[in-house]
Amino acid sequence: MSNSTSEQTDFLHSGLAYGIAGFFTWAALFITSHQIYEHLRWYSCPSEQRWIIRILFIVPIYSFDSWLSLLFSSNNVYVYFNSIRDCYEAFVIYSFLSLCYEYLGGESNIMAEIRGKPIRPTNYITLTCCLAGKQYTIEFLRFCKKATLQFCIIKPIMAAITLLLLMRGKYEDGNWRMDQGYIWITIVYNISISLALYGLFLFYTATRDLLHPYRPVLKFLTVKSVIFLSFWQGFLLAVLAGTKAIDPIYDNNGNELISRGTVAAGYQNFLICAEMFFAAVALRFAFSVSAYADAGTVGGANDGRAVTLQSISSSLKETMNPRDIMQDAIHNFHPQYQQYTQHSNPTRSASCSENGGGERNLASSGSMAANNYSSMANTGPYGDNTSNNRALPSQLQQPIQLLLE
Secondary structure (H helix, E strand, C coil): CHHHHHHHHHHHCCHHHHHHHHHHHHHHHHHHHHHHHHHHHCCCCHHHHHHHHHHHCHHHHHHHHHHHHHHCCHHHCHHHHHHHHHHHHHHHHHHHHHHHHHHCCCHHHHHHHHCCCECCCCCCCCCCHHHCCCECCHHHHHHHHHHHHHHHHHHHHHHHHHHHHHHCCCCCCCCCCCCCHHHHHHHHHHHHHHHHHHHHHHHHHHHHHHHHHHCHHHHHHHHHHHHHHHHHHHHHHHHHHHCCCCCCEECCCCCEEECHHHHHHHHHHHHHHHHHHHHHHHHHHHCCHHHCCCHHHHCCCCCCCCCCHHHHHHHHHHHCCCHHHHHHHHHHHCHHHCCCCCCCCCCHHHHHHHHCCCHHHHHCCCCCCHHHHHHHHHCCCCCCCCCCCCCCCHHHHHHHHHHHC
C-alpha cells in the first residue's frame, strides 16, 4: 500500500505532473485563443459565429480550470474550480444545438424540411422504438431543444448544491455512502446529461441530410467527446476509487491524507489538461474561420481588413451576452408558444452569404440554401408551406416579436 500511495504522491503532486499538465494547458490556450481572435476579426456572420465562439471557449475554461484544480487539489479546493467548469459544459451543449439551428435557417426552415416525414431510425438500440410510425412535428423539435436546455438549468443548480453540501461536510468525491451527497448528485447528473445527449442524437438523425454540407460528423464527435467522454471518464475514475482500485494517499504516520475520491479527481484533472490540447486541434478543423473570411486572407496572401481592438472587444461582448439564451428558454418552455415555430431574421442570410465562404458556399447548393431565409415569410407557424396558415393570436404577436428582436 505504501509503495503505491508514494508513487501517486510523487506523480500527482510532483513538478513533472504540473509541468506536463501546464504544457498541454498553455498550448491549448494558445491554439484556441488564436482561433477565437480570428473569428472575432472576421465576425461576418454573428448569428453563427456567436455560437462557435461560445463553443470554443470550452477549451480555455476546461484546460485552465483543470490545471488550477490539479495545483490546488488538497482540502477540496478543486471542487470550487470544477463547479465553474461544470456550469459551462452545459452552456456548450446548448450552444452547439443552437448553432445547428442557425446552419439550417432556424426553427421554421427546419420544420418546412422535415415536417410530415417518418421518424427514423426506430429501434431498441437507439431507444426510439416507441416512435415507430410517427412523423416529425414541432413537438419533436421542441423536445430536442428542451432536452438540452434542462441540462443548462440543472447543471448550475446541482453545482450550487454541491458547494453547499461541501461546506456542510456532506460531499466528498468518490464517497458512495447514502448519507453523503455525492451519490445523489451523480445520479441526477447522469439522468440530465443522458437526456441532453439523447436530444442531440434525435436532432442529428432528423437533420443529418440537411446538415451534410456543414460537415456535422466532425463537429458532433468533437463536441460530444469533450463534454460526454470527459464526464464518463470522471465517472469511471470515481467508480474505480469506490472499488478501491485507486488507493488514497497517506502521511508518514499512516493517516489518510488525501481520499480515494480526491485522488481520482486529480487524475481526471490531469487527463483533461492533456485532452484539451487535442480538443483544441480538432476544434480548429471543425470550426474553421475560413468559412467566414476570404480564402486568400485566411491563407496569408495579405493582411486582410484592418480591425481595431474596440471592434473585437465589441464583438466579444456581443458574443457572450446571454440574453438570447433567456429568450430561447422562454420561447421553448412557455405554454403559449408551444404550437408556433420561431422565425429567424430574414436579413441574416444576406450578411452571412455575402461575407462567408467555404462551408457557406458549399451549403448554398443544398436543399437548405441561403435563400431559404427569405422564404420564411411563406412558412406557417407550424412549419407547413400552405397558403391557409393560421395567424398568431394578437396577444402573442407582440411577445414573440420582442423575443426575436
